[in-house]
Amino acid sequence: MSDMIKITYREAIKQSIRDVMQKDERVFLMGEDVGNYGGAFAVSKGLLKEFGAERIMDVPLSESGFTGAGIGAALAGMKPIVEVMTVNFSLLAMDQIFNNAATLLHMSGGQLNVPVVIRMGCGIGRQLAAQHSHSWEPFFAHVPGLIVLSVGTHEDARGMLISAMESPDPVIIFEYTFMLNMEKEIPADSGAVEIKKAKVLREGKDISLITYGAGVYKCLEAAEALGQEGIDAEVIDLRVLRPMDEETFLNSVKKTNRALIVEEAWRSVSISSEVISRIMEKAFFDLDGPVERLCGVEVPIPYPKHLEDASVPQVSDILDKVKKMLKP
Amino acid sequence: MSDMIKITYREAIKQSIRDVMQKDERVFLMGEDVGNYGGAFAVSKGLLKEFGAERIMDVPLSESGFTGAGIGAALAGMKPIVEVMTVNFSLLAMDQIFNNAATLLHMSGGQLNVPVVIRMGCGIGRQLAAQHSHSWEPFFAHVPGLIVLSVGTHEDARGMLISAMESPDPVIIFEYTFMLNMEKEIPADSGAVEIKKAKVLREGKDISLITYGAGVYKCLEAAEALGQEGIDAEVIDLRVLRPMDEETFLNSVKKTNRALIVEEAWRSVSISSEVISRIMEKAFFDLDGPVERLCGVEVPIPYPKHLEDASVPQVSDILDKVKKMLKP
Amino acid sequence: MEKKKKLDSKEGQRLLQQMILIRRFEEKSAEEYTKSKIRGFLHLYTGEEAVAVGVIQALTEEDNILCTYREHGHALARGVDPNAIMAEMYGKQEGCSKGRGGSMHLFDASKNFFGGNAIVSGHLPLSVGMALAAKKQKKNNVTCCFFGEGAAAEGEFHESMNLAALWQVPVLFVCENNLYAMGTAIKLTHSMQQLEKKGAAYGIEAAAVDGMDLLEVMEAVEKALKTIKEKGQPYFLVCNTYRFRAHSMFDAELYREKSEVEEWKKKDPIPKFQEFLLKEKLITAKKITEIEKAVDAQIQESIEFAENGTWEDAENLTRFVYSETESI
Amino acid sequence: MEKKKKLDSKEGQRLLQQMILIRRFEEKSAEEYTKSKIRGFLHLYTGEEAVAVGVIQALTEEDNILCTYREHGHALARGVDPNAIMAEMYGKQEGCSKGRGGSMHLFDASKNFFGGNAIVSGHLPLSVGMALAAKKQKKNNVTCCFFGEGAAAEGEFHESMNLAALWQVPVLFVCENNLYAMGTAIKLTHSMQQLEKKGAAYGIEAAAVDGMDLLEVMEAVEKALKTIKEKGQPYFLVCNTYRFRAHSMFDAELYREKSEVEEWKKKDPIPKFQEFLLKEKLITAKKITEIEKAVDAQIQESIEFAENGTWEDAENLTRFVYSETESI
Ligand SMILES: Cc1ncc(C[n+]2csc(CCOP(=O)(O)OP(=O)(O)O)c2C)c(N)n1
Ligand SMILES: Cc1ncc(C[n+]2csc(CCOP(=O)(O)OP(=O)(O)O)c2C)c(N)n1
Ligand SMILES: [Mg+2]
């Protein structure tokens, strides 16, 4: 086993960008404020100096234009990393992503690959209010042709981009701005990670906590606390929101016979809806009771801290819910 | 009971537009080709002559601009009907719809109403290929602040818009271009319809077929055929995709103990995922077996007829599936 | 200059008071931010005060105003209650958006002050729509839309300019060109940096003005409004200005030289206008001190008001997602 | 004119052959449409042939071409196999997009022919990206992007023009101004109808040319390419033209007078060029007849090829959603 190092989520992402830039000259990073400003959230700080303005490209406020340009550059043999500052602004680039990146391969009968990687900051937690706190993973997870990754851990922050760059097909990567300053230990030699499978982060036999993104550490924390009370929870990070790896969570549910889905996105028509549906379809007879979920409350996120906190599931909510589910 | 008249889906919608235009001077219709061209699908043919160019406004190709202008006009006391020619182009207006129309009321602490109605053509069925055949109801149904209606029947084509115009909040209406030429009977005095509830279109006791949009007549046809074979299917048209009326389908499932969801949208993270989840959460113990679903195949829709047909559930698929579910 | 002659002592003092209020109100806000009383993003307008004050003084109460997230100055110049603004930034119920919006989402419908919009360029289409409504309603008001030079690179700028000119609606587009969009200099966002030249692409009359000089702004806006009213056409006014402080409280300002900032500070609009008033004997030094004191007292009051404000009950989290009235 | 002098007999005949091929190929397509052999949308280029032929003849094999859904002419002028085009419109596997795309989505990567894009303006950003890639790769090719005047009202036009000029990339934007966007006349879509004036808003060199005159187009494009290559900058070429036929096969042409169409037909580019060739003795009447015969034979062959083509097995429906190779 290799040594462990302490690293922030931000630094882990930055190192992954540096790795792929060093490895392949076709790679370049383009996005608003990725260069001179150092990245809206300081993720790319220092990279402009290291790689120069040709490879760390500041772009104008033109989400549709520059995302489309990234797709075009990918069509023409480059390997762009497009940073859409946050998912909140991605609606402006949605046509390019859904109608171009996701469909060109099929429309052209397999002729055109679109090896673009689009990274976006995502999620709630900084009191940025309604237009800046969206969790829109569900939109992207609905669209065939895309590979959709959610960075829920520091190892994935260090490795997912590296693996995504090998994909011949467009990859969307969600990074959680709330986690940027969080420090965790990862193996010193962390690098590329597998990007087809969900991951069991904690084994348990009493209930499956299925989650992704900002829910991952919350569920792990909840699982530890539940352990203190004699409840043995299994925690699964979905990681790949599309194409979804159902095998991992179905196996888990077949073992635990109970599941709770935890996500920060709005409840209706969400990732949790999809997970529940697949459990319904393929593990119904293994269930001891209905699968439940804790999701984002269906409200444009309000500004004040206490209302923001109330808008997404907290560790205490998970504890309460699990206890209610297991001890009726 | 009133007399019945024969009417096409197209004519029913046109009459509803005419009704609301006549009733309220603040109403105007804006969209690409709604005027001089007569509507991309001839829905608004003749209305320019009747109401003049001030009230039937042809707009440039500028989905974000004119949809936003519609929202702005609604803020300022008008009651615009914005026609986005088809949902395929709505991505260009998504920011205006999700970040403005859906959030302004909340962000402003209740000060600003956005009484805009946005109509869109939707769905598959005319061999228009990948960029012109989308069923994107799931995106809209995910977003709080919006009311999302799906026009699955001729009565709703005649009435939903009329009711939507009374809403103080933004309403999205999906119309199915494939159904435009379809002729059906409706009561001669059809008008406003209730827009908060799903509707049981056919009562039955053996299984609940839950659907919306282009699935409605397919399910009704399937139910008739099943009836011939002694299977008594209940058919529910969801109608209101957001906020979803779960009571109607939960009651149905509690009676039939079996459900199949039928939708044309892509399977993952869809309306059917949400319906299944709610059944899981609230009617689990009433189920005799897992709820199943027939959905759009996850592919950018291909052009040739046989492949297009294979991309969405057909009546025969429904029959096969129900029979498999009921006679194991 | 004609304007200078027209300005009487009372009006001059009122405008000075506004600029000082904005300056000090924001300085205080920054202080409260460091004390964590205010959170989220906080974008200060320091250095740009002459633009908001110069433009808004020329508007009537019926005119509509739309701004970006950098809108404290505009709200204050519009006469939105400073107490309600401070309370909003504190996230209290007594805030002008009931605490839901925070710094980026100040709204006051009673003052026709329509935000506080945090999607860059997202409010431009709204402004066109509001002006369209006014035209349809045969009102005589103007809609004034403020935005940054960064926003002018977005497609929404293009669509909105075209729609406004095409429909001949009374919008005043005010571009606050402060040379940076976050950390991205205008030379990296616009191929044509004399933004006023973009007016010709739409047949819109346009002008650029020194936005550091209140009198110049006043003169330019007078001409603009005259054109709008006489010709019933939109107008594009570029105010060249500079922000003295960081983009937001998160910004380390790596992208510009301190010396550049110092150079611009020499053009500070407040001392400049103060000197003008003194020179023209429209004010005395004593009166200035009185104004400053009054402003400080007002700000202190706003802090107390905000401190004493109340938190929304978390149970009311989902208020204002949909309207509480049934129809309009 | 210099160009006229340069044109030799062989080249002149080749260009005439291309225009006649496009004209007749499309007439035949319309016929096949009425026989239901071709379905979906079918947008004919009739009347506009001089634009595609005039522009594309000047491009090298390495240059990239992107078009709209009205692209049969461009594909033929590019040398995409007519058999493969016709088979594509039939939806057969032997089509240039393996039958997945149909008329609106012709692709041929081997010819650097990148569609066939059916979201109006959606391909403009792609073209900028392809040109950006070429610049980064230090290739010497140009990317040529065709679009309608309707598309120029979309935000993507603005963003793409700005990005191309800002990044100084070799794109030739060719606006095919045929005066209508579906049924909406240019006076209802553009406040500034001399579209070439929009170049100045970006510092892009621009020109307008009579798109009904092949020689004029050739001359204009030569100048444009020279500018692009010498200055390493984009160029905006507006070709004023007219479509003789309906927008698509669904269009009843309510929005324009027959007499207007007849007027324009007098400017038909094919007889005009034919007369020029005859007058300059670059062709004989006999040779013209030979060309026509050869073209007819070629079209007949394409029909047979398409008829004999095979249908994709419905089992392969989901091919090309993701790549079949693992990485690139
Ligand atoms: C569509 C969108 N993209 C990106 C952002 C992030 N962002 C917020 S302000 C800003 C810069 C805007 O610059 P400008 O328009 O010049 O206004 P200024 O802040 O200088 O007043 C950016 C990139 C956003 N809020 N919205
Ligand atoms: C974004 C988008 N909006 C609307 C449409 C529907 N539509 C297809 S072609 C067209 C007109 C386009 O006109 P123009 O750009 O002038 O090209 P032309 O068809 O005249 O060649 C419209 C409105 C579309 N395909 N894409
Ligand atoms: Mg700026």
Ligand SMILES: [Mg+2]
């Ligand atoms: Mg056109």
